[in-house]
Amino acid sequence: MQYVDEFRDPTLAKALVAQIEKTLADVPDALKPLQVMEVCGGHTHTLFKYGILQLLPDDIEFVHGPGCPVCVLPKSRLDQCIAIAEQPETIFCTFGDAMRVPGSKGSLLDARARGCDVRMVYSPMDALELAQKHPDKQVVFFALGFETTMPATAMTVQQAQRLGLTNFKIFCQHITIMPTLTALLNQDDVRIDGFLLPGHLSMIIGTKPYQPLVDDFAKPCVVTGFEPLDMLQALLMLLVQFKERRCEIENQYSRVVADDGNPNALKAMAEVYSRKQQSEWRGLGVIEGSGIALSDAYAAFDAEAYFQPQQVSACDPEGSRCGDVLSGRCKPTDCPLFGKPCSPQNAIGALMVSSEGACAAYYHYRTVPTGEGQ
Amino acid sequence: MCLGVPGKVVGITDAAGLLAHVEVSGIKREVNLGCVVNGATDELVGKWVLVHVGFAMCVIDEAQAKETLAALESMQALEHELDDFSQRSHLDAGNVDASEGGA
Numbered sequence: 001m002q003y004v005d006e007f008r009d010p011t012l013a014k015a016l017v018a019q020i021e022k023t024l025a026d027v028p029d030a031l032k033p034l035q036v037m038e039v040c041g042g043h044t045h046t047l048f049k050y051g052i053l054q055l056l057p058d059d060i061e062f063v064h065g066p067g068c069p070v071c072v073l074p075k076s077r078l079d080q081c082i083a084i085a086e087q088p089e090t091i092f093c094t095f096g097d098a099m100r101v102p103g104s105k106g107s108l109l110d111a112r113a114r115g116c117d118v119r120m121v122y123s124p125m126d127a128l129e130l131a132q133k134h135p136d137k138q139v140v141f142f143a144l145g146f147e148t149t150m151p152a153t154a155m156t157v158q159q160a161q162r163l164g165l166t167n168f169k170i171f172c173q174h175i176t177i178m179p180t181l182t183a184l185l186n187q188d189d190v191r192i193d194g195f196l197l198p199g200h201l202s203m204i205i206g207t208k209p210y211q212p213l214v215d216d217f218a219k220p221c222v223v224t225g226f227e228p229l230d231m232l233q234a235l236l237m238l239l240v241q242f243k244e245r246r247c248e249i250e251n252q253y254s255r256v257v258a259d260d261g262n263p264n265a266l267k268a269m270a271e272v273y274s275r276k277q278q279s280e281w282r283g284l285g286v287i288e289g290s291g292i293a294l295s296d297a298y299a300a301f302d303a304e305a306y307f308q309p310q311q312v313s314a315c316d317p318e319g320s321r322c323g324d325v326l327s328g329r330c331k332p333t334d335c336p337l338f339g340k341p342c343s344p345q346n347a348i349g350a351l352m353v354s355s356e357g358a359c360a361a362y363y364h365y366r367t368v369p370t371g372e373g374q
Numbered sequence: 375m376c377l378g379v380p381g382k383v384v385g386i387t388d389a390a391g392l393l394a395h396v397e398v399s400g401i402k403r404e405v406n407l408g409c410v411v412n413g414a415t416d417e418l419v420g421k422w423v424l425v426h427v428g429f430a431m432c433v434i435d436e437a438q439a440k441e442t443l444a445a446l447e448s449m450q451a452l453e454h455e456l457d458d459f460s461q462r463s464h465l466d467a468g469n470v471d472a473s474e475g476g477a
């Protein structure tokens with residue numbers, strides 16, 4: 001088993017679509033069109049890449065959620081990254097996804113063109129290696145991402161401590177998903193009927209932390225894998241919940257997600273991080289309890305304390321509707337800036353940068369609007 | 375950004391540092407096993423793990439994967455039976471292109 005091709009079988013996909021159509025017929029009409037939020041940008045990407053949206057009945061609409069850390073990275077935070085990268089004798093390391101996100105004075109790529117030492121890394125461990133190689137420089141890793149990426153940063157910081165490195169720092173932009181989902185559901189004009197929950201984030205935290213979505217908001221949920229069959233099967237499971245008027249957290253991705261998550265990862269996270277009061281999200285504003293900082297025990301590795309970059313709030317460009325797209329209030333094509341001037345080559349909002357951003361997905365894969373295909 | 379790719383642990387490179395070679399679509403790279411190790415690192419050789427930013431994040435559960443596929447296949451078998459029964463043909467309308475490469 002290779003765990004990839006098996007979950008892309010087109011004949012099985014057809015059978016699943018047929019089941020979805022049948023099950024949808026038994027879902028109460030009052031719920032239609034169903035608004036299903038796929039929280040994770042990876043899921044948004046799968047939906048577009050495999051043309052899944054075109055296969056599905058019109059009565060199922062997807063609301064592309066805020067689960068793409070690059071898409072919700074606020075301008076002000078990016079400006080701070082650049083301020084750190086501009087410091088002398090500093091190497092600023094980041095994942096490729098964050099390189100092109102526009103700040104108010106351009107992107108990290110622009111900063112590099114101006115002569116800053118900005119490097120793209122695949123893993124936080126690569127940044128640690130750079131710190132070992134360059135003891136005369138401060139090496140800063142821009143730690144970006146949800147719970148999926150947090151354990152990797154945590155274990156890297158623990159390793160830096162074991163090695164006694166004093167020139168390795170973390171600029172922490174980790175964020176946590178649940179406060180954002182509940183903040184979205186608390187807004188009156190946002191309608192979401194059910195959730196396809198992020199598979200890889202859940203592999204870390206497990207399925208239990210989502211319980212408030214069921215208990216407090218009565219939203220059926222399915223933890224979902226990333227291959228096309230995973231997504232179709234999860235959608236079918238969600239529809240069956242609607243049909244049977246059940247409301248539970250189900251797990252489609254059991255080959256990867258255990259109910260209790262990953263104990264080693266959670267232990268490292270508990271040691272290295274503490275929760276910040278609040279964090280700013282691009283397009284969504286400040287969300288209470290969604291931010292993560294280094295714990296006191298690891299404060300020596302905190303780039304924010306070391307460099308103290310100024311925090312200046314920066315507004316999103318006039319006319320942009322990034323926040324409305326992120327919360328499902330409108331589609332990317334409803335934004336007056338979509339396509340022109342905002343495009344992947346000249347991104348104005350962050351949703352146009354990452355391939356997981358809803359706007360970039362619409363831009364790349366927009367061939368025929370849903371419903372007019374075949 | 376939260377993508378992970380399945381890969382097979384082919385050998386331990388540094389048992390104390392919890393590092394191993396993992397083969398992902400034919401390419402070998404060094405991966406940290408800190409999140410998945412529960413005892414001797416050797417026990418992980420030959421296992422499939424999900425790799426994300428240089429770390430193995432979980433051991434993929436083969437029994438669960440088989441169960442998921444079996445559920446899909448039995449659903450398809452049922453679908454065929456019903457299909458023959460009602461002679462419906464509209465199922466051919468859709469087409470998923472599965473030939474494209476991995477994400």
Ligand code: SF4
Nearest residue numbers: 320322335342349359
């Ligand atoms: S098109 Fe650009 S500006 Fe408009 S919502 Fe999308 S990313 Fe934001």
